[in-house]
Structures are given as C-alpha cells and as structure tokens.
Amino acid sequence: MKISKFTTSVLALAVTAAFSAQAADDRFIIKVDNSKKGVVKALAKQMGGELKLDGNGFVAATFTGKDLSQVKGLLNNPHIELIEEDARRMPLSIYSDDMGNAMTQQLTPYAVYQSQANQVAFNSNAGMKVCVIDSGLDRSNQDFVWGNITGSNDSGTGNWDEHGGPHGTHVAGTIGAADNNVGVVGMAPGVDMHIVKVFNAEGWGYSSDLAHAADQCSGAGANIISMSLGGGGANSTEENAFKAFTAAGGLVVAAAGNDGNSVRSYPAGYPSVMMIGANDADNNIADFSQFPSCDVTTGKGRRATTITDETVCVEVTAGGVDTLSTYPAGMATSASLSIDGTAMATSSMENSGSIYGNTYYMGTAEATDSGANGNVCVIDRGNISFHDKVQNCENSGAVGAIIINNEAGMLYATLGDTNATSIPAVGAAFEDRAAIVGSTNADITIGTSDYGFMSGTSMATPAVSGMAALLWSNHTECTGTEIRDALKATAQDSGASGKDVYFGYGIVKIASADAYLTANGCGGDVTPPTGGDITASATTSRSKGKNNVNLSWTGASTSSVEIYRNDALRTTTANDGSFTDSFKTSGSFTYKVCDQGSDNCSAEVTVNF
Numbered sequence: 001m002k003i004s005k006f007t008t009s010v011l012a013l014a015v016t017a018a019f020s021a022q023a024a025d026d027r028f029i030i031k032v033d034n035s036k037k038g039v040v041k042a043l044a045k046q047m048g049g050e051l052k053l054d055g056n057g058f059v060a061a062t063f064t065g066k067d068l069s070q071v072k073g074l075l076n077n078p079h080i081e082l083i084e085e086d087a088r089r090m091p092l093s094i095y096s097d098d099m100g101n102a103m104t105q106q107l108t109p110y111a112v113y114q115s116q117a118n119q120v121a122f123n124s125n126a127g128m129k130v131c132v133i134d135s136g137l138d139r140s141n142q143d144f145v146w147g148n149i150t151g152s153n154d155s156g157t158g159n160w161d162e163h164g165g166p167h168g169t170h171v172a173g174t175i176g177a178a179d180n181n182v183g184v185v186g187m188a189p190g191v192d193m194h195i196v197k198v199f200n201a202e203g204w205g206y207s208s209d210l211a212h213a214a215d216q217c218s219g220a221g222a223n224i225i226s227m228s229l230g231g232g233g234a235n236s237t238e239e240n241a242f243k244a245f246t247a248a249g250g251l252v253v254a255a256a257g258n259d260g261n262s263v264r265s266y267p268a269g270y271p272s273v274m275m276i277g278a279n280d281a282d283n284n285i286a287d288f289s290q291f292p293s294c295d296v297t298t299g300k301g302r303r304a305t306t307i308t309d310e311t312v313c314v315e316v317t318a319g320g321v322d323t324l325s326t327y328p329a330g331m332a333t334s335a336s337l338s339i340d341g342t343a344m345a346t347s348s349m350e351n352s353g354s355i356y357g358n359t360y361y362m363g364t365a366e367a368t369d370s371g372a373n374g375n376v377c378v379i380d381r382g383n384i385s386f387h388d389k390v391q392n393c394e395n396s397g398a399v400g401a402i403i404i405n406n407e408a409g410m411l412y413a414t415l416g417d418t419n420a421t422s423i424p425a426v427g428a429a430f431e432d433r434a435a436i437v438g439s440t441n442a443d444i445t446i447g448t449s450d451y452g453f454m455s456g457t458s459m460a461t462p463a464v465s466g467m468a469a470l471l472w473s474n475h476t477e478c479t480g481t482e483i484r485d486a487l488k489a490t491a492q493d494s495g496a497s498g499k500d501v502y503f504g505y506g507i508v509k510i511a512s513a514d515a516y517l518t519a520n521g522c523g524g525d526v527t528p529p530t531g532g533d534i535t536a537s538a539t540t541s542r543s544k545g546k547n548n549v550n551l552s553w554t555g556a557s558t559s560s561v562e563i564y565r566n567d568a569l570r571t572t573t574a575n576d577g578s579f580t581d582s583f584k585t586s587g588s589f590t591y592k593v594c595d596q597g598s599d600n601c602s603a604e605v606t607v608n609f
Helices: 034-046 068-074 110-114 167-176 207-219 236-247 386-395 430-437 457-473 480-489 510-520
Strands: 027-032 050-055 058-062 080-085 129-134 149-152 192-197 224-227 251-255 274-279 295-298 305-308 314-319 323-326 332-339 342-344 347-350 353-361 376-380 400-404 425-428 441-449 451-454 535-543 546-554 560-565 568-574 578-583 588-595 605-608
Touching (some): 027 034, 034 050, 034 058, 129 207, 167 323, 167 457, 207 236, 224 457, 236 251, 251 457, 251 480, 274 457, 305 568, 314 480, 323 457, 332 425, 332 451, 353 400, 376 386, 376 441, 386 400, 386 425, 400 441, 425 430, 457 480, 457 510, 480 510, 535 588, 546 588
Parallel strands (some): 129 192, 129 224, 149 192, 224 251, 251 274, 274 314, 353 376
Antiparallel strands (some): 027 080, 050 058, 295 305, 323 451, 332 342, 332 441, 347 425, 535 546, 546 578, 560 568, 560 588, 588 605
C-alpha cells in the first residue's frame, strides 16, 4: 500500500501568540465615514502609512515600527472615529493536536478528541490484546508499556522489536502509546499488543504471510487484528484465515487504501474484515482514501446478479491526515519557525540545524540571487521543484529557506530522495505569506524526534483498532462482530446523508458507542417479537425484460432502512415506505426490511419468477 508520509513540527504548532490582540505586521484598522475617506487616506499616506484595504466604513494600513498609541498620535483628525490593531487571524481545525514538544511532554493527537476516546477510560484489567501485523516495533521508544507487548520473529523479516522503518512503530503508538506524561497517548493507552513483522527489507510481504500471521495472532490470544496494509487481488487462503478469526469471536480491521480511487483493496475487501477510510481534522474525507463500491456481482451473463454488501466497502472512518504518533528513535524530524520573534506553524522539509538571519524574498527562486547571500530565503511555491528552489537558495549563499504554500493550508513536502542541499528548509502556510514576505528576520530550527506525522488510511486503521479495544475493554461480554456493529451504529454521519462509499456509516465516536452498548447490550437491543415491529409486503411485475419486486413496509423507526434479499444486504434506503428491486434472473427470492443497524426486521416475504 502506498503511504503518504509527512514529517512536520511538533514544536511549530505553538502558534498561540499569533492570536493575541496585537497589531500583526504593524497593521491598523482606521474607522471613518465613507464620505471622509479621501482626507484620511491622504493623511495616513503623508504620515508614512501604506494602505492595505479599503473597506466599507474603514481602511486598513500599515505603519512600520509604530504601535497603537503612536499611530493614534499621528492620525489626529476629527473625521476618524476609531483606530484599533488589525489582529492576525489563522484557520482553525475543528480538532487539533495538543501544542508542545512530544520529547518533553505528553501530547494528545487530534483523532483522540475527534473520536471521543478521551471520554472513555480504558479498562486495563479486561485482557484486551491487539495484534499488529506490520513492519515491527522499535523497542527503544519510551512510550510503550513493554511488559504488555509480545511478538513473533520471522527468519525472512527479522526480530519483531527491531523496526523495518517507521510505519509499524507509528501504527502501534496510535493504538496503545502509554499515558505516561511524555510523547503521545494512544486510543487504548498501554493495551496489550502482539507484533507480527511481515514486511521484508524491501517493505512488502505476501498474502500467505498475512494468513500465517492471522494464526500467530490467534495463538497469542489477540482479540483484534490491525492491518495498515493492502494490495490488489483476493485469494481464498488469506480470506479463510481472517474468516476463521472473526468466526471465533475476534475483530479484524484493515485499511481501505491510499490511491484515492474506487479500487477494492485486500484484505480490507473481505467480508470478515472491517474496511477503514480516513478523514481529516475538519471531518472531511481524505483525498487519498479509497472508496470501493458496496455492490458485488455474482454469476455471469444472463445469470449475473448484483447485490449490495456493506462488508466489502468502507464501513467507518477515523483521523488519518497528519496524525502524530511514535517513531523509531531519532527517525522523525521536528521543526520550529519564528518570524520577527513570533512563533508560526511550520513543517520540516529537510536538513537539520538551527539558524537565525535576515529574510530575503526570492520569489519562486528559479535562479540564484546574490541578494540572498547570508540571509534566509523566503520562497513562493510553484514552477520548479522544491529541491531546485532550495538548491538555488543555497547556491546564492543563503543560510536557510522557507517555502510558502500557494494554496490555503500548510505546505507539507520533502526535497526528494536525491536531496543535495544542506541548509535547513521548512514549509509555511499560505495564510502567513504576507507576514513572512514582509518580515525582517527568521529563526529556524530542525532536529530529530521520536515522534512524527504520517497520513494514510494506514493511520486511520490503528485508530479504529485502538478504539475497538477501548470500547471492548468496557463490554467484554460482546463479540468482535458486535463491537463492529456498535461502531457503525453510532458513527457520526458525514459526507452525503446516510451511508456512503467514502465515509461508510461515518466517523467513529467511541463515547457514543459505549453509551449505546451500555443502554442496549451487545446485540443492540435485538430481542423484538417474532417478525419484528416492521410489517412488509411485496408485489411483482415485469417491464423491459426485467423482474420488479415492489416492496412496501410500515413500522420502521430509523431514518433509513436496510433491505435484505436472500439474507444478503441489498441496499440501505430512505425510510419512505417503498422500494423497487429490479433484476433479470429467475427463481425464488426472500426479502425483509430492517431498521438500519438493527435486527428489528420484518418477517420474510417470498416472491417467485
């Protein structure tokens, strides 16, 4: 599976100062009646001001090196109603990581808040164990309860506690990083884990490796299998291994894939495996998150039948964009950026070091520029590669580089595998462009860290695995399938109304799932009278060579209902009392209508063609 990896600053999230009531960039708002603007604008210009904005009933202008009292003294004019500081505003995510340095304090990643995992206590005495099938776990990381972790060695991949890259360590931290006042906190802090290292030195493995790993997970007593991996093509050996684990009461969770298309990846595409998509901190779907159809076609030619099966497409999503977690020792990169003494959000690109210098605006840095000598280059994104921009900056004699995004948001990037530069280079947000371009000096620090950022459905998957362990630890009487159903029944509907191929049932909300199981039990209150509370009937017809089954029902209580044909989910549709199913095959077909996410169903209705 292709992994999108971003290493950004833990320190650089400390942008609180940017929200204080200060005159950012020496900029002030001057309130004035529109009819008197000409006089005031002329006065401001005469007093050294530079007009930035002409608004309705006000103008905004910069007065370099002046504070509010000085500007009020300069603009002593009866037409001016008010002068106030023009405070900087920056975009805020709905959910954010804690600010600080994970090497010296504990930070809570945004996905923990988004999923409500901070609202539910993990029961460490419940005996939950998550089996992580990945690239191994770095034993040197201080953020794990190592007495709770075991693993399986493999002659082809090496020792389970020697990492094969940062991926497996990052995944494990999201699941169970300890609540120990340092680093990050996982979804189920300190949960027992069993590590199976399946990736070889080249970073991949076979489906047979996964089938064998499933057996190792079972032998280790795991309740949950977490797989942030995948690939094309299904096979029965792999499928049967996960089917057996699920049938024995376990839960298997796997990533949907990171190619941003509708291709079904495996093992996530097997019905016995819960497929996980990724969303960001603003509850938007990640642009890389794969979205396979829930429709499955069986048979060929005239006997082909298509049914809807929600177990072969995305079922839920969780935070998977720029997620902070554990890394092998010193393998992550952290960065900080200060502009004219004010901390700003940034992302590490390449080259460790700490520099301070005057800033020099270099445009898009498509050529060397002697003006950059001894300074920090301020560079706009666009036209040429990031590496070539920094190379031109360094060849000009500069000591550091800041590349500013050309669209809303932070610039996350690297200088590529063949980086030949040596000066510290960081990314910056487009929203900060004016402040950085107009700045006098910059302070950049890039160093190593045991904590870093990654993006992918590979990051959302361990989040759901950890949340499932957290939920299950408080409801140990449930099976893995019942935990799976509870996660879907209580997910926050996102994207298109109702279940869709991008979010599935929505973003996981663990406190809601916990309350649901507490109130309804593991079966979700599924003890309706025979035939349930729903009454259904069906009529048949034929048109244009197709058989039509016209279903009608009453008594459903959810906004959407699930239609089953021959005990397989046909579709989820609005609870409007009717649905027509059309197909060309002949035979006997049974239908039932159920409340969404519930076993409250109608009696079966049979039709024949």
